[in-house]
Amino acid sequence: MGGVNAVAAWLGDCAREFARRADELDELDRLLGDADHGTNMRRGTEAAGAIDLSETRTAAEALRKVGMALVSTVGGASGPLFGTFFLRTGAAWPSQVTTAGVARAMRAGLDAVVIRGRAREGDKTMVDALAPAVRALESAAAAGQDLSEALPAAAAAAERGRDATRDMVARRGRAALKADTSVGVIDPGAVSVAIIVTTAATHVR
Template structure:
């Protein structure tokens, strides 16, 4: 599929629907590790993003950057700046036309933006642990010459595996680190949200 505003807007609206559906699941995870409002914050942020006039955006990169700015403004806590930074940085590097290597490059920029903003590394039990495997998967798919749809599906599965792998980790960053003794055995809600964004993207962009 071409790197169109329509494809990106469909992706982001699908994210909004998925956060509507899973708001309580995310809040429940966050009640254990944080303030209990991660799902509500993500739901509110993507509802605001879904209300944006994407028709006014000339490119998909512009649309992604607009959503990133909306998340920074609307989503509370640490999630707004982190997810907003991810979309702002990813949007700034978004490829036209879409290629596996191009999407890898854009998400890699987004990953490093998140790591810098949140001062998080792999294994800290954060959204990085869901996003980094996605970037790794896309790099491998680009090297292997896989078709876009196949590469995106593999990347989404890698993100879900990374999400699940946060369960046994000890939280080292954010509010979850303040409850580190309770964090083992619980999936990080931010990692769940990142996997939602990647999975819906794989469906709509591939």
């Protein structure tokens, strides 16, 4: 995603995907938490998609607006965590979009999520999809790949991380209260990360 128009197009796709999969995410969250993750993410991405970006000058500013919308409209722990990711990623977003610059921005977002959520890989959270995606971007940058190659690779890494949560024991948040029955269920936050990165990969500039 290079410019404001790309962010706006991604927001539309992202909101539609969360609307389509809200029930699926709620069902996963019913098994692990409050049964409202999909509803909350649908509401948050709808609000983000409704942002007027006509006077927004940079993708960095647009991403920060997305973060603020998610913080203010997504309930539970997801709002602050996903909102923090976009706020910090937006703050670090490069003026000249390169794979290395996007990798640094997403690393900043990941680090902020880890600090705020006090989660690490293996805890069965959104971090388990986000961290592999960031590492894939960093590897692509080191290999000199452009974003048209790097972001789809990051999306594939996020999807693998998402799927790996099925065999993990939940250790953070409300899901940890159901640790004994959490194995066999994919973490809905990890699913949401995969949706976000996969839809973003279709709007690379």
